[in-house]
Amino acid sequence: DAKTTQPNSMESNEEEPVHLPCNHSTISGTDYIHWYRQLPSQGPEYVIHGLTSNVNNRMASLAIAEDRKSSTLILHRATLRDAAVYYCILRDDSSASKIIFGSGTRLSIRP
Amino acid sequence: NAGVTQTPKFQVLKTGQSMTLQCAQDMNHEYMSWYRQDPGMGLRLIHYSVGAGITDQGEVPNGYNVSRSTTEDFPLRLLSAAPSQTSVYFCASRPIQSRLNTEAFFGQGTRLTVV
Numbered sequence A: 001d002a003k004t005t006q007p008n009s010m011e012s013n014e015e016e017p018v019h020l021p022c023n024h025s026t027i028s029g030t031d032y033i034h035w036y037r038q039l040p041s042q043g044p045e046y047v048i049h050g051l052t053s054n055v056n057n058r059m060a061s062l063a064i065a066e067d068r069k070s071s072t073l074i075l076h077r078a079t080l081r082d083a084a085v086y087y088c089i090l091r092d093d094s095s096a097s098k099i100i101f102g103s104g105t106r107l108s109i110r111p
Numbered sequence B: 001n002a003g004v005t006q007t008p009k010f011q012v013l014k015t016g017q018s019m020t021l022q023c024a025q026d027m028n029h030e031y032m033s034w035y036r037q038d039p040g041m042g043l044r045l046i047h048y049s050v051g052a053g054i055t056d057q058g059e060v061p062n063g064y065n066v067s068r069s070t071t072e073d074f075p076l077r078l079l080s081a082a083p084s085q086t087s088v089y090f091c092a093s094r095p096i097q098s099r100l101n102t103e104a105f106f107g108q109g110t111r112l113t114v115v
Helices: none
Strands: A009-013 A018-023 A032-038 A045-050 A061-064 A070-075 A084-091 A105-110 B004-007 B010-013 B019-025 B031-037 B043-051 B054-057 B064-066 B076-078 B087-094 B110-114
Touching: A009 A018, A018 A084, A018 A105, A032 A061, A045 A061, A045 A070, A070 A084, B004 B087, B010 B019, B019 B031, B019 B087, B043 B064
Parallel strands: A009 A105, B010 B110
Antiparallel strands: A018 A070, A032 A045, A032 A084, A061 A070, A084 A105, B004 B019, B019 B076, B031 B043, B031 B087, B043 B054, B064 B076, B087 B110
16 A cells, blocks of 8 residues: 655644645555544544545645645644644555554644 | 444453444444554554455454444454553444545544553
8 A cells, every 4th residue: 555654743823724744655546645633532533535636625625736746734724623633544446445544643733 | 313333432351351342333334444543653453344244354453353244333342351452442434435535434432441
């Protein structure tokens, strides 16, 4: 399976945008890029996913590089509730039955 | 909708005891899976299932058994608990259609301590 690389931790200020990077230099043409987050003491929750084009939803935006070797999860206006571990995951047809998590990025929000 | 329900929320076992962690979903999802999360770590896949009667091993299957007799339920069994199995366990489910293009739903977790 293609691997992802994320910074261990990031900090941001409340009400400011947050850009969470993810490198996936070995991504294949059929890999989807998924993002999940895990709030403290909770199970993971889905955030967003994409294949080639940038994606927006009510929670976040996903910007995918033209060569697809990296992507960025964008929280447009961080709140304290966005403090969580964010996981960037690649999913292809060979692993369609399972989701494998990496170590993620721990995002802290300063009031 | 209840979503994914895990029981119990907390459990303390003695070494060598057996128990079953329950997971049920009411969304008619074909895929179900079990993860464990040790303190400060990411989630690791234990076992997963693509439908009733079908199960497969994940990254860390040793010491755990699963079965999938119905679409709704996917219990995880510890036959002889060991302190190394102290962890938080999460169950997840998702639908099968468009296999790469669907989100997974997670339960709230079972915090297991083996003494």
